[in-house]
Amino acid sequence: MNNLFSALITKRIVATVSALLVIAIGCVAGVWQLNRAETKIALAANLLARQQMPILNANAGPVSLEDARERRMNARGQFIPEAAVWLDNRPRPIPPAASAVSQSGFYLMMPFRLEGRDEMLWVNRGWAPRNTENREALPPVKTPASVVNIEGIVFPHPGKVYELGDSTPAVDTGKPRIEQNFNLGIEAKIHSWSQSPFILREVEAGIDDGLLREWAPLTNGVDRHYAYAFQWFALAFSGFLFWLISGLRQYWRRGVVNGDQG
Structure with a gap:
């Protein structure tokens, strides 16, 4: 031995x-x-539990991020398309079953003026594919011009991607804003308006507006x-x-x- x-x-x-x-x-x-x-x-179980809580109403009054986080919320108001932000390099949430390659595109972030309140709510309206030949050729998206009701889930931000440096967006009213990441604090300074301390990720409601809202579950992967x-x-x-x-x-x-x- x-x-x-x-x-x-x-x-x-x-x-x-x-x-x-x-x-x-x-x-x-x-x-x-x-x-x-x-x-x-565990995160997915917590999210499911919070989504089963009573639905919040964004128009009823100020709501904190701590109280609203990962909960369902209704809102009534009007989109402001001229202030939209297109978040680049976002993969399609749920790729088609026949495709093994991730498709790159945009998240469309758009402010939503709450009816009866002097406050903006940023909404992640959904995902759209990018033009592989021309980066600034944005996909066609329909935006209702009237007051509408929307429903979604509250998140602190739409998700972040790797970015070199800490760039501050330069607002050019003549061009669409294409950014890598989204910052609520920066948007409040740019527009000088009152806004909710969270974003609302819109859920699929059978709206044919050119956007996909088939969000990947947290257990994905x-x-x-x-x-x-x-x-x-x-x-x-x-x-x-x-x-x-x-x-x-x-x-x-x-x-x-x-x-x-x-």
């Missing part, structure tokens, strides 16, 4: 340390992926995290097996050479 221990470990320090490193990395990364999956599942976790644990197990088998083969070869086979 001592000879076996020596052959596997003390005479193979570099191989042992390398194997331990691979095993540690694989196990840590696998556990991290499992935690990511469990976090998404959970299966991928489980698959990644399996791969990391498999890597750790493979590292252990490689270390063990190579050590045993070396031990047996040394036994044959030294005449210990009996």
Whole structure:
């Protein structure tokens, strides 16, 4: 037993340390992926619970982000299309089943003047595909000119993408605003108006306006995290097996050479 221990470990320090490193990395990364999956599942359960609470009314009075976050909300008012912001590099929330390639497009952020209140509510109206040949050729979208009722779910922001630097948008009334990210504080300073401290992500209501509102569930990607976790644990197990088998083969070869086979 001592000879076996020596052959596997003390005479193979570099191989042992390398194997331990691979095993540690694989196990840590696998556990991290499992935690990511469990976090998404918990967030989705919390979102579902909050959506089952009574529907809020944006026109009834001021509502804080803490009270409204991830809850359903109704609003009545009028869209302000000339102040719209197109958020670039946004993948289609739920790609078509026949397509394995993510399609890039825009989120259309548009202010909504609340009826009976001197307040704006920013609305994520939905997703539209981008023109691959001309970035500034925006997709055709219909915007009602009259007062309408909308329904959605409250979020603190429409989601963020990686952006180099902290750019402040320059408002040019002659061109549509195409931005990477959306900041409620910056919009309030640009327009000097009172606005709700959250955005409303509009839900699908059978409106044919050129926008898609098939939002991906928060559990989207959970299966991928489980698959990644399996791969990391498999890597750790493979590292252990490689270390063990190579050590045993070396031990047996040394036994044959030294005449210990009996």
